[in-house]
Amino acid sequence: MTEGSSADDAVVVSVIMPTYNNEAHIGAAIESVQSQTRAEWELIVVNDCSTDGTADVVESYASEDARIRLITLASNMGAPAGPRNVGVEAARGTYIALLDADDLWHPQKLDLQLNAIRTTGARFVSAGLIDFDDGELPEFSYVRRARLQRISMLRTLINTKTPTSTVLAERALFLRYPFNESLEYKAREDLDCFLHMHEEIGESIKVLHPLLGYRITAGQQISGNKLTMLKRHYHVLSRYEWSSGRPMGTLAALFTASHFASALYHRAWRGRM
Secondary structure (H helix, E strand, C coil): CCCCCCCCCCCCEEEEEEECCCCCCHHHHHHHHHCCCCCCEEEEEEECCCCCCHHHHHHHHHCCCCCEEEEECCCCCCCCHHHHHHHHHHCCCCEEEECCCCCEECCCHHHHHHHHHHHHCCCEEEEEEEEEECCCCCCCCCCCCCCEEEEEHHHHHHCCCCCHHHCEEEHHHHHHCCCCCCHHHCCCHHHHHHHHHHHHHCEEEEEEEEEEEEEECCCCCHHHCHHHHHHHHHHHHHCCECCCCCECCCHHHHHHHHHHHHHHHHHHHHCEC
8 A cells, every 4th residue: 555545544635537448548647646746635436337457457556555446337328427426426525626537637736726725715626738649748847836817607608618637626516516417418518517516606716737638649539529529519508507597598609609719729729728
């Protein structure tokens, strides 16, 4: 068992990692959690019936670090939303952090975001990302003092990108606004979830530094298909209902257009968010 890895340690953050056939990459993702400068975490890996050696890889880490748990689902759910919800239900931490099994965290990720919560009282914190090609590693730099930005509901709708694997928020919020498990929401279930959260909390905090390495793997990511993502984005907004019960209506098309115009600049030209 690794130092500081007792299962009895106080858990502040529960890291939820859904996975399906990620044998090649999940070890690096787990190690990026283990490398955090804050140790008060647990990692819950939810295996969506992988058919490769993913479970064996996770179990090898769990056997050495009691903070890591593996949950294997009885049947495949077809998208990350369901496994994430299962992980949230099983979590013991006050906060939930999300990490996909092929992405990597900056070593200071949890530390900087927990500090942001402490200094601002935020209930939801995100961060920037940098792309990196499969077979390489992201180039993270040490952060002495993180710059913070307040993100409103309106700003989220207009142009703010919230990379799922950067989010750290209260578990209570995730329990109140679970990910929509309908396959019609696949790859955009995070947008629906985060919008509902922002409507309740008013604003979140974004750490203006890349704290996530987003792996670019040719032909394997839905999010790489811009037209598909645009359609899915509009689908979510066109069906979104405010807490009052009022639908978003014609604003859905406007917010979809503004969001993707901004995304094209940030991702295609800058390679970061």
